[in-house]
Amino acid sequence: MSNVGVADLDAKIFAGMMRSGLADDAAYTEGTGSPMPCRVIVKRDTQIIGEYGQVVGERTTVSFLRAEVPTPKRSATVTVGTDSWTLESKQHEDESVSEWIVNG
């Protein structure tokens, strides 16, 4: 499959997930720049640190279509509705999708 093919497929997947309510409209912002509208897929899980005084927190990932946000950057923010996160580490990236662990 060509790069264009992968991008087309991912765009259709995002569109389908938007229709199903599984993807969201979002705003991506770098530093003091202007918010950039985009669509994202948010996945939520939990994770734990510690043995005796365990601290439980979210492990949230956000996937961007690179056609909309070509090069997401660490410390940028992404806002979905009332939720806002800071991009912490890139987990996966291919020609069309960039997935990040976010903090917030």
Add this chain to the structure above:
Amino acid sequence: MADSDPVTWRLALAIQSLLQTITKANGYRTDIGLNVLVEDDQSDSKLETVLPVVIDVNKSQRTAQQGVNSRQRGIDFTIESGTVASLANAKQLAHQILADIEKAMDRQAPVSSSSTSGIRSAKLVSSEILKRPEGLPAIVVQCKGTCNYLPD
């Protein structure tokens, strides 16, 4: 602290009392002393801003040193303290917690003597800032120590 409690549990409570002095009002950098537990706990980093310090007193062994009371035993303890943190300050907060715990323990430490028993023999032997899972807005510091005691 009930006198009927075993000495090892009384040691746990003594360490708890010691750590409860860690407040900004007492000259420390943090307020971790406001919530010090001796039973295990689980906190949600999203719902709570002040996470507890948990003390676990666990592994006991006979003291092998010569020249000390042959009944003397040593017991290991772990102090675990977490704090809600952001990407920008997680390590800084961890170092502040570590410094406060070390300071509190040092304030109680007597002149080093392997034969000293009870809380005044408690000393930290190692500490570690646990690797923070990516995306988790919290960080945890773990301090390990040892304390001598004479069984009841």
